Amino acid sequence: MDRPYTILSCAMSVDGRIDDTGPERLRLSNEADFAEIDELRAECDAILVGAGTLRADNPRLLVRSPELRERRRERGRTAHLLKALVTRGGEIDPAARFFSTGDAGAVVYTGGEGVETARRALADRPAADPPAEVVDAGDPPTARAVLADLAGRGVARLLVEGGGHVHTLFLTSGLVDELRLAVAPFLVGQEDAPRFVVPGAFPQTPDAPMRLVEARALGDVAVLRYRLDQGARVSAGPSPAEGESDARWLRRTVELSRSCPPSDTAFSVGCAVVAADGTVLGEGYSRRDDPHDHAEEAALREVDADDPRLAGATLYSSLEPCSSRSSRPLPCSALILATPLARVVFAWREPSVFVDCDGAERLRAAGRTVVERPDLAGGVREVNAHLLD
Numbered sequence: 001m002d003r004p005y006t007i008l009s010c011a012m013s014v015d016g017r018i019d020d021t022g023p024e025r026l027r028l029s030n031e032a033d034f035a036e037i038d039e040l041r042a043e044c045d046a047i048l049v050g051a052g053t054l055r056a057d058n059p060r061l062l063v064r065s066p067e068l069r070e071r072r073r074e075r076g077r078t079a080h081l082l083k084a085l086v087t088r089g090g091e092i093d094p095a096a097r098f099f100s101t102g103d104a105g106a107v108v109y110t111g112g113e114g115v116e117t118a119r120r121a122l123a124d125r126p127a128a129d130p131p132a133e134v135v136d137a138g139d140p141p142t143a144r145a146v147l148a149d150l151a152g153r154g155v156a157r158l159l160v161e162g163g164g165h166v167h168t169l170f171l172t173s174g175l176v177d178e179l180r181l182a183v184a185p186f187l188v189g190q191e192d193a194p195r196f197v198v199p200g201a202f203p204q205t206p207d208a209p210m211r212l213v214e215a216r217a218l219g220d221v222a223v224l225r226y227r228l229d230q231g232a233r234v235s236a237g238p239s240p241a242e243g244e245s246d247a248r249w250l251r252r253t254v255e256l257s258r259s260c261p262p263s264d265t266a267f268s269v270g271c272a273v274v275a276a277d278g279t280v281l282g283e284g285y286s287r288r289d290d291p292h293d294h295a296e297e298a299a300l301r302e303v304d305a306d307d308p309r310l311a312g313a314t315l316y317s318s319l320e321p322c323s324s325r326s327s328r329p330l331p332c333s334a335l336i337l338a339t340p341l342a343r344v345v346f347a348w349r350e351p352s353v354f355v356d357c358d359g360a361e362r363l364r365a366a367g368r369t370v371v372e373r374p375d376l377a378g379g380v381r382e383v384n385a386h387l388l389d
């Protein structure tokens with residue numbers, strides 16, 4: 001793995017401030033947004049903040065929901081995420097909650113004299129605290145070195161949660177895959193309030209803009225999700241190249257679905273899991289190995305769960321992944337959420353023939369990118385025409 005799939009998440013006011021100048025942390029998110037961010041955390045392997053945020057907020061950076069922690073444990077993961085901190089000078093408070101809470105330990109990225117300073121600061125922590133390590137990531141530390149070290153620790157998905165200097169460090173590096181912004185319905189209006197970013201040479205310019213993949217209301221908070229991949233274009237959907245490649249793989253799933261053993265009580269669906277470089281990691285179709293098989297579970301069965309390419313891969317399905325099953329403990333949307341797969345593309349939204357489906361919404365709510373291609377649903381409907389009369 002080169003580097004983790006990196007998501008930067010931030011809540012800001014309409015005037016672009018991420019806190020005010022008061023001593024308390026400003027709540028910009030509402031309860032629904034905090035709950036979604038908790039889901040997003042639970043789907044990641046590590047969470048990173050800057051030393052400024054550590055000093056200002058004394059954050060815990062834990063997975064708050066007991067259900068989400070339990071889900072992580074069931075999948076053989078730690079209940080909480082590995083915590084990562086970026087500091088230049090290494091002046092950190094060893095008694096901070098960042099170091100004393102959680103169960104996956106912490107890594108401090110610094111450089112130059114910061115390495116010794118941070119090691120000294122952490123030397124006398126209580127033995128019961130989770131482990132904390134200091135890593136030299138350059139002087140000053142670079143996002144690239146931090147990401148390479150995290151990848152070496154098996155981190156496939158990283159959540160960067162601020163603050164403004166760290167957002168700037170990561171966004172200017174060009175190594176962020178996704179940006180999630182929650183815009184709170186107010187203005188802070190203070191000259192010295194921290195900003196989302198400080199000035200920098202951002203690669204996300206008018207000529208190379210980010211791609212807006214989702215805009216949604218959570219009450220009065222606007223949630224905006226951008227993809228920052230290379231060659232982004234100004235459009236609400238995939239770039240032309242990505243759109244063409246999506247269409248090709250969806251046509252492949254329709255072909256796969258033609259191999260399904262016939263059924264009058266279930267859809268015939270095809271599925272392919274494809275790495276970013278076009279390598280097929282798994283393929284499947286309904287009822288392939290078992291009369292109850294859905295295409296997604298047949299395809300995911302072929303995928304190595306520890307394959308580092310999964311985080312950057314796309315799951316293509318001719319039909320929307322299901323959200324409820326009577327013949328299996330978990331629906332396909334949950335099976336997908338058990339993987340680091342960041343992107344799901346499907347052609348046909350499941351019609352209410354057998355069950356009501358909200359698989360696409362569940363995947364989106366958990367922070368996955370979901371692309372619907374109704375323009376390619378004709379072939380899927382044709383394969384399933386006998387069920388639609």
Ligand SMILES: NC(=O)C1=CN([C@@H]2O[C@H](COP(=O)(O)OP(=O)(O)OC[C@H]3O[C@@H](n4cnc5c(N)ncnc54)[C@H](OP(=O)(O)O)[C@@H]3O)[C@@H](O)[C@H]2O)C=CC1
Binds near residue numbers: 052091162
């Ligand atoms: N609304 C939201 O979503 C969020 C809001 N916040 C808010 O943001 C504010 C903190 O933001 P900010 O002050 O920008 O702090 P940051 O968390 O971005 O941390 C800044 C620190 O990072 C280190 N640093 C800066 N530049 C580099 C670099 N190039 N390489 C390596 N390390 C570097 C320095 O540490 P050192 O000084 O140790 O050398 C610096 O002081 C707080 O008010 C907090 O509440 C924070 C997160 C999310």
Ligand SMILES: Nc1c(N[C@@H]2O[C@H](COP(=O)(O)O)[C@@H](O)[C@H]2O)[nH]c(=O)[nH]c1=O
Binds near residue numbers: 049
């Ligand atoms: N204020 C603010 C955020 N602040 C972020 O949350 C961190 C604290 O998390 P925790 O330790 O779980 O309480 C804090 O350090 C900062 O990174 N995040 C948001 O999504 N919305 C918000 O309004």
